[in-house]
Amino acid sequence: MIEKLYFVYDAFAPQDTAGHRRVVEVTHYPLLDLKVLSALGYSHLSVVAGPMPLAWAAHRANKLKTQLKTQLGTQLKTQLRTQLKTQLRRQLGRQFRPQAPGKSLFTRFLGSFLPDLCRQRDASRFDIATIHDCRNVVLPTEEDLNTLAETLRGRILFQHEIRKALLERGHHITGDLHDILQTLILRGVIGRVPSVAVERFGIPSCRRCGNPSVVQASYASCSSQTCFYCPECASMGQARACRPLYYSPGERGRIPDESLTQNAYFSDEFSHPDKPGFSNESCNQDAPRSSNVSTAYTIVSLGTSLDETSVDLAMARSTLPVIQPGGNRNFAVSLPFELTPAQKHASQLVMEFLQNPEHNECLVFAVCGAGKTEVVFEAIAHVLRRGGKVLFAIPRSDVVAELVPRIGAAIPDARILELRSGAKSRYLDADIVVATTHQALRFFRAFDLVILDEVDAFPYRGSAILHYAVRRATARRGNTVFMTATPDRELLRKADMSEITLVRISARHHGRPLPEPEITQTRLPLPDETSRRSPFPGAFDRDTSRGVFGRNASQGAFDRNARRGVFDRNTSASGASDERSKTRRGDAETCRSAGNGLRLPDKVLAIVERSLRAGRKVFVFVPTVALSRMVCTGLSASLQVSAQSGQSPGSQNATPVESYSPAGSSSPAGNFSPAGSASQLKTPRIASIHAAHPNRDLHRKAFRTGALDIIVSTSVLERGITVQDADVLVLYADYERIFDTATLTQMAGRAGRTEDDTQARVYFVAQHITASMRSAVRLIQDMNRHAARSGYL
DSSP, X not given: OOXXXXXXXXXXXXTOTTOTTOEEEEESOHHHHXXXXXXXXXXXXXXEEEEEOXXXXXXXXXXXXXXXXXXXXXXXXXXXXXXXXXXXXXXXXXXXXXXXXXXXXXXXXXXXXXXXXXXXXXXXXXXXXXXXXXXXXXXXXXXXXXXXXXHHTTBEEXXXXXXXXXXXXXXXXXXOHHHHHHHHHHXXXXXXEESEEEXXXXXXXXXXXXXXXXXXOSSOTTSOSOOEEOSTTGGGOOOBXXXXXXXXXXOTTOOXXXXXXXXXXXXXXXOOOSSTTOOHHHHOTTSOXXXXXXXXXXXXXXXXXXXXXXXXXXXXXXXXXXXXXXXXXXXXXXXXXXXXXXXXXXXXXXXXXXXXXXXXXXXXXXXXXXXXXXXXXXXXXXXXXXXXXXXXXXXXXXXXXXXXHXXXXXXTTSOEEEESTTOSOOSOOOSEEEEEGGGGGGBSSOEEEEEEXXXXXXXXXXXXXXXXXXXXXXXXXXXXXXXXXXXXXXXXHHHHTTSSEEEEEOSOTTOOOOOOOEEEEOXXXXXXXXXXXXXXXXXXXXXXXXXXXXXXXTTTSSOTTGGGTOOOTXXXXXXXXXXXXXXXXXXXXXXXXXXXXXXXXXXXXXXXXXXXXXXXXXXXXXXXXXXXXXXXXXHHHHHHHHHHTTOOGGGGGOOOOTTOOOTTOSSGGGSOOOSOSHHHHHSOOEEEEOTTOTTHHXXXXXXXXXXXXXXXXXGGGSSSOOOTTEEEEEETTTOTTTOOHHHHHHHHTTSSOSXXXXXXXXXXXXXXXXXXXXXXXXXXXXXXXXXXXXTOO
């Protein structure tokens, strides 16, 4: 698609000799702008530059404004200094020529230099249009303007996304989309910036995600020799220097009183410094605001905008109707169960936070399985009753799919929009938007309440771009609620300093303490130990083991000889575990035959068999995809031998399910036959899963519904899944690059979540005890102590 080229112009009125009402603007059609501006008294328009791509046109307009401001400011200061001296002499009693009647002091001291300034301005013009030239231009209809303004309300979209939004909402416009958008920009209803803008000194940066590291495009869709695009947000549509980005705030019934450049209402989000996610106020107080494309400019009265000079300002303010709060819906919260005392107290604290203007951020610090989602339902309903909008943002797509029906059942009056990869509807209006965090890039000042669940999870954790997007999606006076079981140090610091409100939920809904992890120290096999026996040549050779465990992968858990399968017995543990943690130490373990998979120690197999014997399911977490396949194969072979030799009585409770037989399972035990021989009945059902697994959702559902006994997973299952009667086994728990404190705590939180599960157990198996393992155990113990003191257990 070829992008339109833009012109830079200077609109003025000849009778305005003082230059009080000059407008420097960027447009694709100068005569359209002159037609709109003629209603405000402008009769002439001078094209200063163009045609050129949008980013360069905006950059040129900004430079022109800066030059005019600087030139005028210098001359004004000189003249003012002269007049002050004159006034001083007059007070000393000297004789001066009397002031001409009808002339003010302001006009008299400007009169000496304004003609020269006007001559310099005229010299830069190469094409001047008058009101007579635009007599045949047809302006967009008010109906089209209202439709497009309402469609863009609270959004930040490309032009092709606006077309999709109109189609999805069932709207039809009769005029040209470019002309309608340009008219709304001149009225101050919407804003426009190049999606990759050229900042000061010609440095480009992305205006949609805030990324300062854009790259040069291999080809230009604007016929320009140089064009830039942003690789960080390319999955949401490519942001380019020639592609405009249109936005409008979500506060209904309110239109900005000032235009983009003069209005801080818009400037903060698009005048970011070098690091995205931080506004100019916090990082660079003295930095000048970057140019926005729509720039109403006046020489003397810098606070005056295009709208304020209009004789019919009411016309612009009536573009959007005021929406009545709540309508006929009461947004009553309906739950099939009663909240626990801990949940009720937390829900009350969140409501008090919304009514307290002192803080606009709240941290809900809750244990895994505490029911923190239900805690915020009353707060959501409170905002909806007042006519507000709510964003419920979650880092993971599968959790979005599970949360939408829960919120819909709890607040049946609310219209809910689900936004994630593969969503059918993306631009409908809704009361509650449940979305992945990346979808926040398409919203602008839209939500009065933003609830961000699992703030410590990938990809939101550590992403300045997603932090920037979520903050920009929040309304000016909106509130943000962070929910997590493992907050980072910055959130905890703010809570300790009373910079944000802290709400703590230390007990689960069933009122039993969290299962405290048991640490088992033992040597676990490495991938290259099976390479000689592997039927796949080179599948698990030394290079593969380097990819699984690098030289500094786990901070001392594996030495440099570990990649060759050599166990260093002289390596000491990194420290002792907490005195309350249950630690079982072991020397070198004997291993059962595991076919072509990893040969796990008997101690590990005993843990799995103990759970199976009790009729329980087992989460087995490993740090890498390669290990998920190999551990799954090894467990399948070892436990099959045990079951056939009668060593696993618990497997008698596991009956194969005919309906579950996924194609392309990652393990030999992944495909299940119909019930048949006794040995099949005794064999545990096991499969592996990882983020890119073709049967990921199918395996996840099968384990949750009971069609699987064991699932070997990477960290993809650490959140958002509840399985009845399940134990947790974390292998290679000292691999700190993956298994940090937050991850281990979340994995331990998969156990003991249901009300009737009183026998849940959690195991951390590793060669060494790391600081993350100790911190995870300590965190769980602290929550149990807090719940006991609060009377929740």
